[in-house]
Every structure is written in C-alpha cells, then in structure tokens.
Amino acid sequence: MSYILSLDAGTTSVRAIIFDRSGKIRSIAQKEIRQIYPQPGWVEHDPQEIWYSSLGVAIEAIGRAKLRTRDIAGIGITNQRETTIVWDRATGEPVANAIVWQDRRTAGACDRIRSDGAAPKIQRRTGLILDAYFSATKIAWILDHVPGARRRAEAGELAFGTVDSWLVWKLTGGQKHITDATNASRTLLFNLHTGVWDRELLKLFRVPESMLPEVCSSSEVYGEVTDALGSGGIPVSGIAGDQQAALFGQMCVRPGMTKNTYGTGCFLLQNTGTKPVASKNRLLTTVAWKMGRTLEYAQEGSVFIGGAALQWLRDGLQLVRSAQEVNLLADSVPDSGGVFLVPAFAGLGAPHWDPYARGLVIGISRDTSAAHLARAALEGIAFQVADLLDAMRADTGRSVPELRVDGGASNSAPLMQFQADILRVPVVRPAVTETTALGAAYLAGLAVGFWKTPQSIAAQWKVEGTFEPRMPASRATELRERWFEAVRRSQNWIPSETARGRSARRRR
Numbered sequence: 403m404s405y406i407l408s409l410d411a412g413t414t415s416v417r418a419i420i421f422d423r424s425g426k427i428r429s430i431a432q433k434e435i436r437q438i439y440p441q442p443g444w445v446e447h448d449p450q451e452i453w454y455s456s457l458g459v460a461i462e463a464i465g466r467a468k469l470r471t472r473d474i475a476g477i478g479i480t481n482q483r484e485t486t487i488v489w490d491r492a493t494g495e496p497v498a499n500a501i502v503w504q505d506r507r508t509a510g511a512c513d514r515i516r517s518d519g520a521a522p523k524i525q526r527r528t529g530l531i532l533d534a535y536f537s538a539t540k541i542a543w544i545l546d547h548v549p550g551a552r553r554r555a556e557a558g559e560l561a562f563g564t565v566d567s568w569l570v571w572k573l574t575g576g577q578k579h580i581t582d583a584t585n586a587s588r589t590l591l592f593n594l595h596t597g598v599w600d601r602e603l604l605k606l607f608r609v610p611e612s613m614l615p616e617v618c619s620s621s622e623v624y625g626e627v628t629d630a631l632g633s634g635g636i637p638v639s640g641i642a643g644d645q646q647a648a649l650f651g652q653m654c655v656r657p658g659m660t661k662n663t664y665g666t667g668c669f670l671l672q673n674t675g676t677k678p679v680a681s682k683n684r685l686l687t688t689v690a691w692k693m694g695r696t697l698e699y700a701q702e703g704s705v706f707i708g709g710a711a712l713q714w715l716r717d718g719l720q721l722v723r724s725a726q727e728v729n730l731l732a733d734s735v736p737d738s739g740g741v742f743l744v745p746a747f748a749g750l751g752a753p754h755w756d757p758y759a760r761g762l763v764i765g766i767s768r769d770t771s772a773a774h775l776a777r778a779a780l781e782g783i784a785f786q787v788a789d790l791l792d793a794m795r796a797d798t799g800r801s802v803p804e805l806r807v808d809g810g811a812s813n814s815a816p817l818m819q820f821q822a823d824i825l826r827v828p829v830v831r832p833a834v835t836e837t838t839a840l841g842a843a844y845l846a847g848l849a850v851g852f853w854k855t856p857q858s859i860a861a862q863w864k865v866e867g868t869f870e871p872r873m874p875a876s877r878a879t880e881l882r883e884r885w886f887e888a889v890r891r892s893q894n895w896i897p898s899e900t901a902r903g904r905s906a907r908r909r910r
Contacts, residue, residue: 406847407463407474407636408839409456411481411565412644413502413666414713416455418463419839420474423852425862427836428469431462438499443506443748443896446499449487452565453572457630464631471631476623477573478640478846480647480838481565482666483588486540488551488613489568491561494576498548500565501540504666504706504748508539509757515539520606527603529587529594529678529687531755535704537564538590538607545608555610562613564588566641573638575628581615582641583692592617594678594687597697620646620691621845640846644838645669646690649700651841652806652832653863655856660794660802662787663838664811667751668708670790671700672798683793684753691845701797703752703790707745707761709811711779714747721772725810731776732816739774740765742888743782753793754893762892780814784821785885791825804828808837815869823873824882833864 405428410417415435420428433455438446464471484503489496501507512532515521521532530536541562545552554560563571564585570578586592586599591609593600597617604611618624620642627636642650645663649671652661657675662668671690678687678699690700712728715721722728742765749757763778791802807829811817822829834840847853871878 404475405467405469405473406476406478406843406852407460408478408480408843408846409460409569410644410839410842411452411456411479411569413482413504416452416459417839418456418459419836419843420463420467420469421840421843425834425840425859427834429463429467431459431466433459441507445502445505445748447485447502449489449496449500449568452500453569456569460631471636474636475852476637476639476846476850477627478842478844479566479569479638480642480644480842481569481585483564483585483643483645484535484537484540485565486537486544486562487565487568488541488544488555488560488562489571491559494571497551497560498544501543503535505540506534506749506757508534508543509749511539511542512757515606524590524603527593527595527600528590529680530590531684531686531752532590533755534757535706535751536588536590538603538609541609541613542607555613558612560613561615562609563615566643567615570624570638570641573627573630574625575630578625579615580618580624582618582620583689583697584620584643584646585641586617587689588643594689594699619693621693621849623849637850639849640842640844642691642842642845645671645702646688646700647841647845648808648838649673649690649841650844651837651839652808653856653860654806655860658800658802659806661806661808661837664708664783664807664809664817666708666710668705668783668787668790670703670787670794672794672800672802674699674701674798679798681793681797683796684755685790685793685797686752701794703793705786705790706748706751708783708786709809710747711743711745711782712811714745715776715779721775725814728776728779729814729816731773732780735771735773735777738765738778738781739770740767741770741774741778742885743775743778744888744892745779745782746892750889750893752790754889756893758896759893760895762888764888764891777816780817781820783811784817784824785882787821788824788882802827804830806830806832808832808835818869819872822869822871824878826871826875826878828871829869830865831867831869833866835866
C-alpha cells in the first residue's frame with residue numbers, strides 16, 4: 403500500500419489525485435461538473451453528479467497510475483465547504499439539488515435574523531459573519547421549499563451534509579454520516595469554543611439536530627469503502643474543507659504562516675494556533691484542523707469570485723478560449739489602461755459582506771482593448787486579496803513576511819507579479835500547487851501511518867518560484883485608492899429585500 407488517493411470535490415470540477423510517499427503526483431483525473439443557475443443569484447449542483455463524477459475520476463486515476471485498489475493506503479477528501487445537500491436516510495436520494503456556497507437566495511433570511519439582533523451572538527459562537535454564504539439558512543430553505551421536507555426532517559428521515567459528508571455516506575454505503583471540524587465550522591451551527599453543534603443556534607435557524615452528521619477530527623479512520631471502487635476495504639482517513647486542506651498542504655503549521663488559494667474564489671488563511679482570534683475587521687474565525695482532541699484555528703478572508711472571473715471572460719464574454727490566453731493578453735499591455743474590474747458577480751465577501759453588490763467594469767475609454775480587460779480581471783483578483791491581508795494585519799498585529807500561494811490561477815505569472823507588487827511582500831509558489839488535494843492526502847496518510855509526523859512532511863515542501871515586489875510603493879498606493887473607489891461604486895446595487903418591500907408598498 404504505497405499511495406494515497408485524494409478526492410478533491412471542488413466547485414467547478416472534481417478531481418482524483420494519487421500521491422506517493424514523497425508527496426509527488428503519480429496520476430490525476432478530472433471531470434467538470436455542471437453549474438445550474440435557476441435564477442439570477444442562485445447556484446446549484448446535482449449531488450448525484452458530484453458522486454458519480456467523484457467515483458469515476460477515482461477509478462480513472464487508479465487506472466492511469468497502473469495501480470490496483472490494494473495499492474491505496476487511504477483516501478483523503480477535500481471539498482467545497484458551505485455547499486448544502488439534504489438526502490433521504492433510507493434511500494440515499496437527495497431531496498433537491500445542492501445549494502452551492504455562492505448562492506445568494508437566502509440573503510433576505512439573513513437580513514431578517516440580523517434585524518432581530520442575533521448577528522453578534524452568532525459571530526461570538528461560530529466565528530462567522532451572518533451571511534447567505536454559509537450552510538444554515540440553505541438547510542432551512544430546502545426544508546421550507548421542498549414539499550414535505552420539514553416534516554420528514556423532524557421525523558429523523560433526512561440527513562444534511564456538506565459535500566464531504568455526502569461522499570463519505572456514498573463511499574461507505576450509508577454506514578457513516580460524519581463530517582470533520584473544519585467543515586462543521588462553516589455551517590453557522592458549530593460552536594467554536596465548545597467544539598460541538600450549538601443547540602441554541604439550531605433552534606434559531608430552525609434546523610433539526612437529527613439531520614446533522616457526527617463531528618470527527620480531520621485525520622482518523624472514519625470507515626472503509628464498500629465495493630464502490632471495485633474492491634472494498636480502503637480506509638477513508640482524512641477530511642478537510644478545501645481551504646483548510648490547502649493551509650495544511652502548504653505546511654502553514656505555525657502561527658502567523660499565511661496562504662492564499664486562487665480557485666473559483668480566493669481564500670486567505672492565517673494559522674493562529676490553538677486559540678481562536680476574534681476579528682474586528684469582518685474576517686472569519688474558523689477551525690484550521692482538528693488532530694485528536696486538539697482544535698487549531700485560522701483567520702480567514704473569503705472572496706467569492708477569483709478564478710471564476712477568468713471563466714467569465716471565457717464562457718460569458720467568449721473573449722478567450724482558455725485561461726492561458728488571459729495571461730497572454732494581459733502580458734501584451736503594460737497596465738490595465740485605467741480599467742478596473744470589480745468581480746462582485748455574487749456579491750462581495752470579506753471584508754465588505756455585501757450580498758447586494760454586483761460586478762462593475764469602470765474606466766473604459768475609446769482605446770480600451772480586450773487586453774486591458776484581461777489585465778483588469780487579473781488585477782481585480784489581486785486587489786481583493788490585498789484587502790483581505792490589510793484586514794488580517796489589523797486584527798492580528800502581525801506583518802506577513804511572505805504569502806504562500808496555490809490554486810489554478812496561481813500559475814498566472816502576471817497575476818502573481820501584480821499580487822507581489824500590490825502587497826509589497828514576496829509571493830511564494832510551491833513546486834506542487836495542488837496543495838488542496840495534497841493537504842487532504844497528508845491528513846489521510848497521517849491517520850494510517852503512511853507518514854509519521856507533520857514535521858517529516860514539512861521537509862517535502864519545496865519552492866517552485868518567488869515573485870518579488872517591483873512596482874514603486876507610491877504607484878501601488880495610487881492604484882489601490884482607485885480600486886477602493888471602484889468597489890464603493892459596485893456596492894448596494896441590487897435592492898435588498900427590505901428595500902424591495904418598501905418600493906412595492908409605495909407602488910400600491
């Protein structure tokens with residue numbers, strides 16, 4: 403048993419990656435999953451598609467590596483986090499499509515809870531900002547809008563889980579209904595201080611406790627795969643939400659170490675050790691991982707649209723055919739020509755938390771070209787990360803000596819250089835940028851003795867490239883001031899539910 407299989411169930415695709423003992427990739431298989439948009443601001447996935455695609459890429463990756471299932475020592479799972487799935491315990495069938503973390507349909511429900519004065523209590527207990535981003539209001543929406551769902555949930559017939567729970571349920575043939583502490587901490591239902599589901603918050607969000615999975619550590623043997631992969635007995639032994647997995651994969655295991663993942667969104671995490679650090683600047687306090695009985699914490703800033711802005715250039719505008727073309731276009735001009743792109747396509751995440759903001763392109767002139775727009779899209783990603791790091795510095799009082807980066811868009815040299823220029827710190831890209839899958843593999847391998855200690859794993863981490871700041875500080879400051887103005891103009895574009903109600907009453 404010389405390999406670890408990592409299942410990475412992301413927002414736009416699922417992947418299976420097989421790692422050897424040195425942390426090197428033996429094989430990869432990937433499959434895109436459909437993005438379902440029933441209404442503006444709504445985003446769904448088909449849970450069965452997630453499962454069958456995950457199963458398919460796992461079998462494909464094993465085959466590509468010319469391995470047998472008995473060569474796999476353990477399976478690690480990492481996943482898009484807040485995405486919500488509700489299914490029938492008896493049949494294993496979902497009662498509805500998964501509501502994706504980007505979905506904004508419950509923004510009005512959050513407004514109503516906020517107006518009742520509950521937001522400060524929620525933040526104290528969970529470390530999270532009350533927002534439609536998280537799972538709790540999504541669960542309630544499904545129970546309230548799927549016929550008979552609330553009655554069945556209260557009778558104990560339905561199960562809730564984030565994508566990790568769903569995959570473990572399917573892999574183990576319905577024997578295990580579990581999650582780990584990192585995913586639990588993203589639901590608005592998990593108490594950071596007690597380490598268990600919070601019954602008062604369950605009541606507030608109207609979620610029956612019987613629906614919830616058991617909360618486990620991030621590295622332990624949870625159960626064994628049935629015959630889903632053609633042969634049973636492989637232990638499922640590691641789980642972490644995608645951003646916590648990337649933090650571990652980047653070996654940010656000491657307080658103060660910081661990474662940013664450039665995926666569909668952007669996620670900046672800093673290890674804060676064994677004590678949660680409350681944010682005064684609208685960042686999140688979250689579980690970094692749980693080892694044994696010990697919880698370690700991180701501070702996080704979440705940007706909803708990162709690499710998805712490049713997908714929009716490709717699929718929405720059909721301006722390019724690939725992400726590589728975005729880089730070529732961006733490199734063909736010295737700057738964005740005064741164009742700023744605020745990618746608030748699903749509202750703004752931290753530190754603004756404005757679900758009613760929308761995307762904005764400003765500064766267009768007669769000589770604006772596709773190249774300027776491509777560069778503005780890359781720069782819009784970097785500006786958002788800089789906003790997060792500013793808030794993090796204000797909260798922790800720590801200066802960050804370097805930023806470790808990963809994710810698909812971290813392969814963009816113009817983006818990484820601009821990121822270093824704007825942050826004024828080195829940006830360090832590791833040799834293995836698949837750190838989300840790698841972190842899940844490390845957690846799984848530690849549980850089965852494939853790797854002995856985190857310290858032995860840290861020796862495997864290697865740098866592929868470092869981007870040093872080159873832009874004059876005065877120019878970086880000038881650009882960021884213009885960015886702040888563009889963000890202000892994008893905010894509160896969609897009327898809130900309260901404002902729509904007032905407008906409707908005036909018309910009547």
